[in-house]
Amino acid sequence: xxxxTQSPATLSLSPGERxxxxxxxxxxxxxNLAWYQQKPGQAPRLLIYGASIRATGIxxxxxxxxxxxxxxxxxxxxxxxxFAVYYCQQYNNWPRWTFGQGTKVEIK
Amino acid sequence: EVQLVESGGGSxxxxxxxxxxxxxxxxxxxxxxxxxxxxxxxKGLEWVGRxxxxxxxxxxxxxxxxxxxxxxxxxxxKNTLYLxxxxxxxxxxxVYYCATGGPEQTSSWYSWYFEHWGxxxxxxxxx
Numbered sequence: 001x002x003x004x005t006q007s008p009a010t011l012s013l014s015p016g017e018r019x020x021x022x023x024x025x026x027x028x029x030x031x032n033l034a035w036y037q038q039k040p041g042q043a044p045r046l047l048i049y050g051a052s053i054r055a056t057g058i059x060x061x062x063x064x065x066x067x068x069x070x071x072x073x074x075x076x077x078x079x080x081x082x083f084a085v086y087y088c089q090q091y092n093n094w095p096r097w098t099f100g101q102g103t104k105v106e107i108k
Numbered sequence: 109e110v111q112l113v114e115s116g117g118g119s120x121x122x123x124x125x126x127x128x129x130x131x132x133x134x135x136x137x138x139x140x141x142x143x144x145x146x147x148x149x150x151k152g153l154e155w156v157g158r159x160x161x162x163x164x165x166x167x168x169x170x171x172x173x174x175x176x177x178x179x180x181x182x183x184x185x186k187n188t189l190y191l192x193x194x195x196x197x198x199x200x201x202x203v204y205y206c207a208t209g210g211p212e213q214t215s216s217w218y219s220w221y222f223e224h225w226g227x228x229x230x231x232x233x234x235x
Contacts, residue, residue, distance in 0.1 A: 034221035036153070043205055043225035044145075044153065055223060087153050091220040095169040099145075099153040 002026055002093040006086075006100035012108040019075040021103045023088035028068045032092035035064055035073045038102075039084045047086075048073065075105075083107050110134040110224045112206050117229035124196050124233070130189040130206030130226055137187040139163070141219035144180065144191055146202035147228070156204070158219050159189070173199070196233045203228040 003026040013019055023033065031051040036044040046055040048064035051071060061076040075082055088100040116128040130142070141164070144156035157170040159180040168180045179192040189206050209223035 032220070036222075038153075043228055044222070045225075046209065046221060046223045049210065049221040089153070089155075089221065095158075096171060097143075097155040097220075099155060102152045 002029075002090060002096070002098045004088055004090055004098050004100035006088060006103045008103060009101075010104045010106060012106050013078055014108045015078050015080055017078050019073075019078055019082070019105055021073040021075075021086055021105070023066075023071040023073070023100050025069045025071075025090055027093070029090040029092035031067045032090060033064075033066070033071050034089045034091065035062075036087045036089065037082075037084045038087065044087065078105070112208070112224060112226035114204065114206055114226040114229035117204065117231050119232045119234065120196055121235050122196060122198055122233055125192070125194045126196065126231060127193070128191040128204055128206075128229060128231070130191075132187045132189065132206075132208075135208075135217070135224075136215060137182075138184045139215050140208050140217040142180075142182065142189045143207050143219045143222065145205045145207050145222065145225075146200075147205070148199070148202045151202075154202070156191075161216060164216075193231070196231075198233050201231060201233045203230050 005024045007022045033051045035048040038044040052064045063074045065072050085102045085104045087102050111133045113131045120126050141160045143158040159168045177195045181190045205228045206226045207222035208219050
């Protein structure tokens, strides 16, 4: 069974700082990894797919990297609207996709 | 503009049944593989499963916790996706989202990752 593990569970940062979120897969997912942002009461929003490709309309301060089992989402300069929960999702282990448990980015 | 609108949620006793609908617009529904994702209160996202387009066989895949109890179907004439939930358990309590997305190939969406989401609908299983 594929397991996606995100760290840390919570990241406390100030606006203007850099955020680095990690996602680890229990087995290789190649570059078949997506990142989502979710704010309270809202549906998730796709940020990144293919491990590093920004989705339509996503600001350049969001970047993704990694392949295989280790992935990183970086927010270069945190804006007030970026405080949210972030999820990774693998779509390599056919037929079942898996999400990580999430990382909450909160205001310090 | 792509729109996905879920309906049919509510409260049900354990062991009961419920059917959710997801009305789609703004894209070629016939060509889209559609998925369901759920989120228990205060918890993370959980992939529930998918239904392929009829041109790709219309087959379904389910996550282990719902396999044998949940059934996906689609009515392409109505641009609507359905989730029939039977033998409901308290742990099925969640907001249910319908979702779809890329990759896009020859005007088909394969729902590998989810660019488009509904607003979500709450299902509560409790006695």
